[in-house]
Amino acid sequence: MKKKLVSLLTVSALSLSVLAGCSSSSDSAADVASSAEEAAEEAVEEKTEEVADAVEETAAEVTDAVAGGDLADKKVGVCIYQFSDNFMTLFRNELESYLVAQGFSADNITIVDGANDQATQTNQIQNFITSGVDVLIINPVNSSSAATITDLVVGANIPLVYINREPDADEEQRWEDNNWNVCYVGCDARQSGTYQGEIIVDLGKDVVDLNGDGKIQYIMIEGDPENVDAQYRTEFSVKALEDAGLEVECLDDEVGNWDQATAQQLVANALSAHPETEVVFCNNDAMALGALQSIESAGRTVGTDIYLVGVDALSEALEDVIAGTMTGTVFNDHFSQSHSAADAAINFLNGAGNDHYIGCDYVKVTADNAQEILDSVK
Ligand code: GAL
Secondary structure, rough: HHHHHHHHHHEEEEEHHHHHHHHHHHHHHHHHHHHHHHHHHHHHHHHHHHHHHHHHHHHHHOOOHHHHHHHHOOEEEEEEEOOHHHHHHHHHHHHHHHHOOOOOOOEEEEEEEOOOOOOOOHHHHHHHHOOOOOOEOOOOOOOHHHHHHHHHHOOOOOOOEOOOOOOHHHHHHHHHHHHOOEEEEOOOOHHHHHHHHHHHHHHHHHHHHHOOOOOEEEEEEEEEOOOHHHHHHHHHHHHHHHHHHOEEEEEEEEOOOOHHHHHHHHHHHHHHOOOOOOEEEEOOHHHHHHHHHHHOOOOOOEOEEEEEEOOOOOHHHHHHHHHHHOEEEEEOOHHHHHHHHHHHHHHHHOOOOOOEEEEEEEEOOOOOOHHHHHHHOO
């Protein structure tokens, strides 16, 4: 059987060579030779590509395994100034899930509540240092304590990412001058203030100047006054009105500490003392939601006889903007900020380093785009 097959093959090979010989032109022989060569080249190319792909895939797998393995072993300490803060709750939940998605083990991520007390937070930082964390992400209670915090953390040779509450320019300069592994991730609060003011300006003077006295009467509800976000939002919201040529009159300026219930009380008092109020500026949405409760209890209607703006784009506030019960807000992008903070921590861990300031943009929100923003944050 085997023999038969061999002889059959021999015969066919012979007939093939005869056939090739029959055509007898040297061109055809050359054609056969070159197509054989092409086929061989193609086969080699294909094989080379396959091998290259396989090598690339394996290399990527190895890198992932090494990085994932490394990160899974790394300990991250996260200090939040106060857990009960609405915006920082969105921020910290997103931060945690993004860190896990990047390969950190949930067991190695510890997030602590500073309970709005710097002494408590400084203690927590010391404990993190003692327990040997590999990187710290800190939302300081008092930005003015940043120099002390930086000294502690850098002294322990731990990289540090500040979030949300920006330390002052002198402090950031020290990181630069000493080439320390310290950076800040956050937005420029001046932009959010400007956007708040522009939302009012864009309504038009005739619409906002409800009593027609040529001035915009407003009340301002501030966040924690130690916080640069509160300072800049207060300053730049009003500045945007003035820059647009509007005359302004501040009827009341109170500190609501970012808190809904506090703001509700403050706005109730302010409205009864100043029924001529045309605009209520709140440094954040939690306080704007409190303001709205008081505006409604006072029998006033946003969009008709008063205007109200906040910052953050909390879902509840976005729903109010859609319904017209809030004039507008400003999206404080906790996705982008928390992801950049985690990426910065990873860059420090793998030795890539970071710029000392990592910024993020706010987005102006009115009835025109509130639904779009709400869909994107859900
Ligand atoms: C601001 C935010 C406020 C509050 C504050 C805490 O960026 O708008 O709602 O969370 O941070 O520092």
